[in-house]
Amino acid sequence: MAGEGERPMPAGTRIRSLALELTGRCQLSCAHCYAESSPRGGHGSMTGADWREVLDTAAGSGVTAVQFIGGEPTLHPECASLVEQALASSMQVEVFTNLVQVSRSWWARYLLPGVSVATSYYTADSAAHDAFTGLAGSHARTRANIAEAVRTGVRIRVAVVGSGAVADQACADLTALGVEKVTVGRFREIGRGSRGNRPTAAELCGRCAQESAAIDPFGNVSPCVMARSIHVGNVRREAVDKILAGPRMAAISARFAKRNGGSDCPPNPSGPQCYGG
Numbered sequence: 001m002a003g004e005g006e007r008p009m010p011a012g013t014r015i016r017s018l019a020l021e022l023t024g025r026c027q028l029s030c031a032h033c034y035a036e037s038s039p040r041g042g043h044g045s046m047t048g049a050d051w052r053e054v055l056d057t058a059a060g061s062g063v064t065a066v067q068f069i070g071g072e073p074t075l076h077p078e079c080a081s082l083v084e085q086a087l088a089s090s091m092q093v094e095v096f097t098n099l100v101q102v103s104r105s106w107w108a109r110y111l112l113p114g115v116s117v118a119t120s121y122y123t124a125d126s127a128a129h130d131a132f133t134g135l136a137g138s139h140a141r142t143r144a145n146i147a148e149a150v151r152t153g154v155r156i157r158v159a160v161v162g163s164g165a166v167a168d169q170a171c172a173d174l175t176a177l178g179v180e181k182v183t184v185g186r187f188r189e190i191g192r193g194s195r196g197n198r199p200t201a202a203e204l205c206g207r208c209a210q211e212s213a214a215i216d217p218f219g220n221v222s223p224c225v226m227a228r229s230i231h232v233g234n235v236r237r238e239a240v241d242k243i244l245a246g247p248r249m250a251a252i253s254a255r256f257a258k259r260n261g262g263s264d265c266p267p268n269p270s271g272p273q274c275y276g277g
Contacts, residue, residue: 019225023042026075035070048077058240068095071217094157119142121158122160123162123170124173125169126140158181219234221233223256232248232252
């Protein structure tokens with residue numbers, strides 16, 4: 001039985017959060033990108049109407065949080081209206097953006113109740129960061145916009161990707177900027193980060209399909225953005241609530257639950273956090 005104020009969940013469904021990968025387009029070409037996004041990426045075959053239907057159906061079936069991700073989600077022409085729709089459906093919204101470029105309208109949107117921002121940060125070394133992202137000046141622009149988010153009161157989470165001294169220094173740099181919420185995760189051999197190798201289950205934390213799932217720009221539903229090679233269904237052929245409550249999702253969820261693997265699972269907001277590095 002759902003708790004007071006909670007939407008009832010369909011039988012067999014544990015999914016409360018959806019990551020919507022709106023686009024494969026991005027200003028950056030990060031060396032590890034799980035989605036292999038780049039300036040040459042496209043928006044896929046999902047239309048604005050398709051995404052709106054996903055949000056409407058998901059909200060009605062008990063999904064309470066949505067993460068807009070890419071690529072760079074703000075490059076999708078429907079992203080702003082989709083954020084507004086999710087908020088109107090009482091969903092919590094996180095926009096996972098590279099913060100390379102933020103318009104005045106997006107700053108205003110990030111300050112809306114129910115909206116938070118997440119971004120990735122690789123190193124405090126600007127030259128190393130720019131070499132990693134493939135865009136000169138990206139470190140300075142992202143860092144400046146992180147500082148602006150803190151200054152203006154935007155609810156922001158920064159995902160440090162790396163380990164050891166480099167990650168420690170990145171956390172220290174973010175703390176100096178005033179960031180209070182930092183998640184730390186390792187590089188994963190998925191997408192461009194696989195360097196041509198086939199991804200293995202060892203690259204997944206084991207919490208896939210436990211409470212969250214993902215949908216890519218072509219409508220494919222996966223147990224996680226990092227498990228994009230596993231397709232549970234496609235929302236252009238079947239309603240998203242039916243997929244989330246279906247036997248294939250239940251079987252995949254049970255299989256991952258048996259693993260109960262590691263705890264590092266960015267970009268999921270429930271991942272581990274370091275405060276002050």
